[in-house]
Amino acid sequence: NEVQFAASNKLKNTNYQNVYNDIANVIRENDEHDDYIGSGPVLLRLAWHASGQFDSKQEIKGGSYNGTLRFDKELSDPSNAGLKYAFDLLKPIYKKYNHQISHGDLFTLAGVVAVQEMGGPKIPWRYGRVDGDIETVPLNGRLPDANQNANYVRNFFHRLNFLEDKEIVALIGAHCVGKTHLKNSGFEGPWGAATNMFTNEFFRNLLTEKWVLEKNEAGNQQYNNDKGYMMLPTDMALVQDGSFKKIVEEFANDESSFFKVFSSAFNKLLENGIKFEKSSPVLYFKTLDEQDI
């Protein structure tokens, strides 16, 4: 399994806090997106989909390194419906830095910006991903199916080298922001709880709301409550499985525990398959608020 070595020397002169701020300003400027949920959630989903097609057992491994989500071949994967909007938000920033940032670094940094600007935990981040050509695009169909149960979810994340249940539960906790869109995924809602604040709300919703399994307009089964909230079958799997459920209860009662696990798991997701030199720095970014911008 040849690993992909981060090319940190060429990119070390870029001021990544400036890139962070440019992405954060794009989020601020596009606050009307999706009925004023804003573009944080869809940028977070972009970073996850740019990284989550990793499979170390395949010839073409995928992962964020090659920045392959920029190719229509990958962007047109039905799993990526709706993400072209997010990529289009980042194109002017890619042009502005004129090859001083790779697409893989840009996509993953956008996920860090989205989480932090929505009030989530600090995410450590390293640069050095190098754009690969179209030959490095992984096969479509490697992202997860929402119509599945707990064992499917566990096995899916084992492929991404997440062997601990708490990492898996924390990562899916990103469903605290944004919503599903019938035209993208065949799921709709939530209307009430769709937010742009990164909190442990999703875990509290799972435990406290009364959920009813219903077929939606696209013929898919989803869980709805009387306030217009929804859960995917893979969301509900987190309280249908004993081990997952204990962790949902922990995160519902202790947001800092959720934040701590999410921070390291999300960093691991964004760096799957990449070998960074010991010398390449781990960067932490200030939010716009922390810079009084």
Ligand code: HEM
């Ligand atoms: C079992 C694993 C997962 C499944 C099956 C899943 C499935 C989905 C589906 C079907 C949507 C709706 C897309 C749309 O209709 O626009 C969605 C949205 C979203 N997902 Fe996931 N997801 C999973 C894990 C994750 C992870 C690990 C993250 C990030 C760490 C994530 C972040 C998001 C975000 C932020 C949205 C909202 C996007 C928006 O509002 O436009 N998801 N997910």
Ligand SMILES: O=C1CCNc2c1cnc1ccccc21
């Ligand atoms: O309970 C919520 C809060 C708002 N967003 C979501 C919830 C549950 N499941 C989701 C699944 C995908 C995207 C967003 C959500």
